[in-house]
Amino acid sequence: MVAPKSQENEISRDRLAELLNEDLCREYQAIIAYVVRYDLDNENETIRNYRDRIPQCEALGEYAMAEQIREILVQEQDHQIDLATALGEEVPDVGSGPKGRALRKRR
Ligand SMILES: [Fe+2]
Numbered sequence: 001m002v003a004p005k006s007q008e009n010e011i012s013r014d015r016l017a018e019l020l021n022e023d024l025c026r027e028y029q030a031i032i033a034y035v036v037r038y039d040l041d042n043e044n045e046t047i048r049n050y051r052d053r054i055p056q057c058e059a060l061g062e063y064a065m066a067e068q069i070r071e072i073l074v075q076e077q078d079h080q081i082d083l084a085t086a087l088g089e090e091v092p093d094v095g096s097g098p099k100g101r102a103l104r105k106r107r
Pocket of ligand 1: 043075076079
């Protein structure tokens with residue numbers, strides 16, 4: 001049943017405050033999702049880059065540095081999993097960056 005226009009606009013101050021809080025809550029959720037999305041994109045890029053750095057280090061005989069980067073990579077993958085989980089998404093399979101793929105093809 002549709003209420004007459006005058007009744008539709010009747011609202012208590014408490015109800016208005018409640019509705020405004022709900023509006024604000026939605027805004028915050030959108031901002032948080034946006035920030036988390038941005039962070040996840042950055043983690044994906046970081047992981048792609050570190051995956052490329054490992055063979056680059058090894059190609060230069062920098063095996064200890066490659067091991068250090070592997071440890072950092074494990075941490076970055078944990079961050080990636082946390083962020084994807086927060087967004088309710090599957091963890092993206094980022095593979096390695098285009099430079100890495102190009103380097104391997106040239107060999
Ligand atoms: Fe990270």
